[in-house]
Amino acid sequence: MDVLWLNQNDVRSLLNLSDAMDAVEKAFEQHGRKKVQMPPKSYLYFEAHNGDLRTMPAYLEEQDVAGVKIVNVHPDNRQKGLPTVMALFVLNSTETGAPLAVMDASYLTDIRTGAAGGIAAKHLARPDSHILGLVGSGNQARTQLVAIANVFDLEEVKVYSAHKESAEQFKQEMECKADCTIEVCSSIEEVCDCDILVTVTPVRTPIVKSKWIKPGTHINAIGADAAGKEELEASILLQSRVVVDDMAQASHSGEVNVPLSEGLITVDNICCEIGEVIAGLEPGRLNESDITIFDSTGLAIQDVATALLVYNAAKEKGMGKKLQMF
Structure with missing residues (x-):
């Protein structure tokens, strides 16, 4: 089975803020109408390194799509030449649970926020x-x-x-x-x-x-x-x-x-x-x-809604790399 891999350059070229605003607004509305599943984000704290790791899953019922973001926040990273926030997103099929795409979510996080x-x-x-x-x-x-x-x-x-x-x-x-x-x-x-x-x-x-x-x-x-x-x-x-x-x-x-x-x-x-x-x-x-x-x-629903935009645009334009996972 192939999974679509999209790096940060791919995501940057496929995602614009105006479309993201429309997607996030609709996701918020679904949340208001109780049409989503979204447990609170969970945290792992690394006190010795002044950082944390978070997991953020969600399911949008109307789009019938789910996914999870893994994201860190390490304020001292700039001194190491690394971004403070780095993130990875996995978009999943609700029919089979299989991953549809794995993409960089650092830029995606900036845009959806x-x-x-x-x-x-x-x-x-x-x-x-x-x-x-x-x-x-x-x-x-x-x-x-x-x-x-x-x-x-x-x-x-x-x-x-x-x-x-x-x-x-x-x-x-x-x-x-x-x-x-x-x-x-x-x-x-x-x-x-x-x-x-x-x-x-x-x-x-x-x-x-x-x-x-x-x-x-x-x-x-x-x-x-x-x-x-x-x-x-x-x-x-x-x-x-x-x-x-x-x-x-x-x-x-x-x-x-x-x-x-x-x-x-x-x-x-x-x-x-x-x-x-x-x-x-x-x-x-x-x-x-x-x-x-x-x-x-x-919210994780923001990530799912925005990642779906990226995934659909990538398929339409034939972008990304197909990786054989299973």
């Missing part, structure tokens, strides 16, 4: 949002910017990084892609003077203060994707409409995980899941002055 941020902003941010603030300037900041620019007419982007040279490089690379001015800020407080705020850092101590957030702001909280991580002061959550991607997963590894475990908030402070908003089952933003938060942990 950016897509989720763009879709969340579409449904939760004020329609007249024009100023984007980014805390962090890595790969995910780039895909978040492009995805949000696909939805909103951005006039200005503000970016802050603990490493100013990284923020300057971000400005040089992304200003033409965003088709607007990018300002490198000297503080997070400056960045928070915006309509849409995106946080994409791996911190474990909150770096965004409640007093900096204006009424009407929408926040994509992207960085907290494991137990113990948090980017926002808990008091921000208490004054906001908090929408998670998945209640069970966010509770143990999302932006809400630390405030929940410390009793600073309760599950009653969480409005709903983004899929329920997209499906029209729950309201998102109620008025112009609401502060809304999307707590993104990264």
Whole structure:
């Protein structure tokens, strides 16, 4: 039996953010309508190496396709000349269980996470949002910017990084892609003077203060994707409409995980899941002055939906390498 192998160059040439946003939005909607199977991601922690390994399986009923992603997060990898995040995805037939394709999922992860941020902003941010603030300037900041620019007419982007040279490089690379001015800020407080705020850092101590957030702001909280991580002061959550991607997963590894475990908030402070908003089952933003938060942990359904796009495009274009596995 042949299995299709797709390396990162293949995936990059086959996957675009606009299509990924459509696929992720539909996957979220199915999740909201309980048309998926998706256990919470499981973790192996390697404390001696400051890293972890995660497995993320899911099944999309409407597309009748399943798969699993194996992904690591090792913040010290940059010092070794390796990516912080590396991932592999296996797409499976539901009829036989056999693998249909094995593909690089590092780029796929960047794209599907950016897509989720763009879709969340579409449904939760004020329609007249024009100023984007980014805390962090890595790969995910780039895909978040492009995805949000696909939805909103951005006039200005503000970016802050603990490493100013990284923020300057971000400005040089992304200003033409965003088709607007990018300002490198000297503080997070400056960045928070915006309509849409995106946080994409791996911190474990909150770096965004409640007093900096204006009424009407929408926040994509992207960085907290494991137990113990948090980017926002808990008091921000208490004054906001908090929408998670998945209640069970966010509770143990999302932006809400630390405030929940410390009793600073309760599950009653969480409005709903983004899929329920997209499906029209729950309201998102109620008025112009609401502060809304999307707590993104990264769902396996996003990976399956995006990997299916890549697989179908590869078959159509005759790309990839067929490997005999059995």
